[in-house]
Amino acid sequence: MDRLSLTFSALADPTRRAILARLSTGAASVNEIAAPFSMSLPAISKHLKVLERAQLIARGREAQWRPCEMKAEPLREADAWIEQYRQMWEERFDRLDAYLMELQAKSADAKATSAKTAKAKKKKP
Amino acid sequence: MDRLSLTFSALADPTRRAILARLSTGAASVNEIAAPFSMSLPAISKHLKVLERAQLIARGREAQWRPCEMKAEPLREADAWIEQYRQMWEERFDRLDAYLMELQAKSADAKATSAKTAKAKKKKP
DNA sequence: AACGTATTAAACCAAATGGTTAAATACAAG
DNA sequence: CTTGTATTTAACCATTTGGTTTAATACGTT
Known part of the structure; x- marks a missing residue:
């Protein structure tokens, strides 16, 4: 799948957009990210994998935690695409x-x- | 599904983005739209339905033709969302x-x- | 070594996606 | 009213998606 499609389809889910909104205020652990949602942890884990594949987040390792941070870079391309039609x-x-x-x-x-x-x-x- | 998710998931497909690119240069019939693609007509018809549901296109009636025209309005909201992260x-x-x-x-x-x-x-x- | 916490993997399921072919519909023109 | 053209619907299929529950893994602590 091309980058642009990956980006747009990652953004096409309210849960994932909410996760990005949260991460835009700073890195967080999976549990912290999951807290606001009435959804199982594995479900969140899957959403994170989608965001990671779209390179909208990156994950580190600290002991048993896998802190996530947002990477907005792919949004530049998405923005450029939309911009054509402004x-x-x-x-x-x-x-x-x-x-x-x-x-x-x-x-x-x-x-x-x-x-x-x-x-x-x-x-x- | 919310408007923003509808918009982003409509954009998450290269065929549909190409259709929009085509329509941004003026209205076209379904056959005209389908021409550049190596894909059956019903497939294109489905893509058009997705774009219509996202209100990215609108369709008229002229005899047996159903001309499509682009409606960029939903892109405004998508742009605004992305803009937050500029x-x-x-x-x-x-x-x-x-x-x-x-x-x-x-x-x-x-x-x-x-x-x-x-x-x-x-x-x- | 055993326990607790954080996270992911596996197996499963229902529904949505993206495509196909074959049939139905809508309309214009002979 | 039959034929031809434009488009959609129906039925089908494989794959993906978004969720679940139940293990498994990784690491720190006792």
Whole structure:
């Protein structure tokens, strides 16, 4: 599986996102991580393995503890992927688009105005 | 399933991400979408259903065609979630952190410097 | 050596995923 | 009304996922 798919599917679970939220405030043992959840320890252990495979966490060894710490690096790639589409959801863009649509509709009879609008749509503000 | 999980798991598949990339350049029919893939039409149809459930696409009706268009809205939320962790992966931050670590190490004998360093670490540059 | 705590592994299960092929549906055009 | 094209549904299959319970392992303490 590619890194991006690994990252996204690791993030596609609320338990795992909560674990990352916890770990973003500092390293923790498996028991500490498991505490807030009404779920067996092995279940948490499996979630940690998923996060580890996606390289969103790394684990150390201290006596019988396996402290986990977050590694945000993979999120950079995920962010970059999503970023491509930012202008598609940004309000400014939507508003401009709506405005241009409106202009275009109103100018059904005024060809000159319609041409100007089409030109304006090409620009990415 | 919550919106965020729906979004991330929809994105956790390279075929679906490719479909979105295609649709970001304009609406398309199912056949057009399917063309680049060596996969049966029903398989694509299922992927589209996943994207639709995540509200990443919307479908119209035109005769026997069901044109799909991308709706980036859910990406806003996904972006916001990831954004929380931006400073954890940004290089500037890592460099500063490394620099402060270094300072701290060198000042093992100079208490005053160490105090300044700790204070500096609280700020988010 | 025996016990207690922290964690993982094994075996199992139900449900979801990602794919297939073959059949059904929806609509346009002869 | 039959045919052709676009798309979805149904039935099926293998694999993965997310959980369980019951061992097993690893290490510190007594």
